Amino acid sequence: MALNRALFFDAVRSGLFQGRLSQAQVDGLEAILSGWRARVPDGRSDALAYVLATAFHETAATMQSVRETLATTDAAAIARLDRAFAKGLLSNVRTPYWRPDDEGKSWLGRGLVQLTHRRNYETMSTVTGIDLVADPARAMQMDVAVAILIEGMRRGSFTGKRLDDYFGPRKTDWLGARRIINGTDRAALVARHASAFLKALG
Numbered sequence: 001m002a003l004n005r006a007l008f009f010d011a012v013r014s015g016l017f018q019g020r021l022s023q024a025q026v027d028g029l030e031a032i033l034s035g036w037r038a039r040v041p042d043g044r045s046d047a048l049a050y051v052l053a054t055a056f057h058e059t060a061a062t063m064q065s066v067r068e069t070l071a072t073t074d075a076a077a078i079a080r081l082d083r084a085f086a087k088g089l090l091s092n093v094r095t096p097y098w099r100p101d102d103e104g105k106s107w108l109g110r111g112l113v114q115l116t117h118r119r120n121y122e123t124m125s126t127v128t129g130i131d132l133v134a135d136p137a138r139a140m141q142m143d144v145a146v147a148i149l150i151e152g153m154r155r156g157s158f159t160g161k162r163l164d165d166y167f168g169p170r171k172t173d174w175l176g177a178r179r180i181i182n183g184t185d186r187a188a189l190v191a192r193h194a195s196a197f198l199k200a201l202g
Helices: 005-015 023-039 045-058 074-086 118-128 136-140 142-155 176-180 187-201
Strands: none
Touching: 005 023, 005 187, 023 045, 023 142, 045 142, 045 176, 045 187, 118 136, 118 142, 136 142, 176 187
């Protein structure tokens, strides 16, 4: 899939980023585009658009590896999550997965797709070949975060649902594809982002 990156960045700048792209956003987009080309050279544009839209949504449009709550440190993220949990704002959470375990490791959300819980770090360690259990913070590294984002969505590592379940020769299911990551939460919003990314990809 040939891509005119100058036209792509012009399109996303106006269509998704309110007319302005920071260097960090450009770098993040470039990293995902390059990662996709390296891993899925003949991949479908609609699937790539959904990957980009997922990162856009999960990182609050920063296109950078971020911690859950966008905190700058693990300690700050843990404190914010604890406060939200105490206030009953995290109704879907039964066990505070972000609190440090017996080894002092926190399994809070990190990366371009907010990898959470030890079991998911274990799964993505196998997928990426990087021991994220030994050092969960490595999920913040851009090359690792890109691998987690793309391979996790391709292989169904997050929920059992894969990109191929929603994108193929006779299907482009923007709404259903949210199940790859998080059920139907914000499905329509991410679908709109994906449609805009597809238009930019040409």
